[in-house]
Amino acid sequence: MEEKLAIHGGPKAKTTPNLPMYPGGLEIGDAEKKEVLEVLDRKYLFRYYGPENFPSKVKTFEDAFAAKFGAKHGLATSSCTGALISSLVACGIGPGDEVLVTGYTFFASCASIVAAKAIPVICEVDETLTIDPDDIEKKITPATKGMVIVHMRGVPCDMDRIMAIAKKHDLKVIEDVAQACGGT
Ligand SMILES: Cc1ncc(COP(=O)(O)O)c(C=O)c1O
Structure with missing residues (x-):
């Protein structure tokens, strides 16, 4: 039997209240x-x-x-946007370079690429709502230098596939962890 949508008086899919804040x-x-x-x-x-x-x-x-996090170095920045810009510049990414970025994220993931004077190239997401590795492969051009991938809402990207693609094409991978710090 087809269920009525909540908007038409059917049962609500979400029954618990929202958190009062982030x-x-x-x-x-x-x-x-x-x-x-x-x-x-x-x-x-x-x-x-x-x-x-x-x-x-x-x-x-x-x-x-x-x-x-088992990292060699840690560097605090004023914001995640600052960290993303610093990371892109530290990777040698600049004018004329293309950087792949996921289509579903906070705007800073994309804006930081523009701030680093590079060109953001939007990739599709898969059913996890994180960047689709199949689309990454389709969007790589000779100008691609790296990618900003985003572990959205605590959901990790497919790092095994992403790192394999990056290794094959010699691309830098910058992980935007603003929404998933400490997540596994
Ligand atoms: C995925 C993602 N990246 C980057 C940022 C930017 O963080 P900040 O506001 O610290 O620059 C946010 C902020 O919500 C975010 O959700």
């Missing part, structure tokens, strides 16, 4: 307040410059973050 914000508690207030109290606002006998919170955070 999930990360709900995690802010006493521990986070203490860390922030400590920075303000000690007036140590920068990575390497501040009062003596107080460890740089930025450096401490970078080291802890890199260790948690």
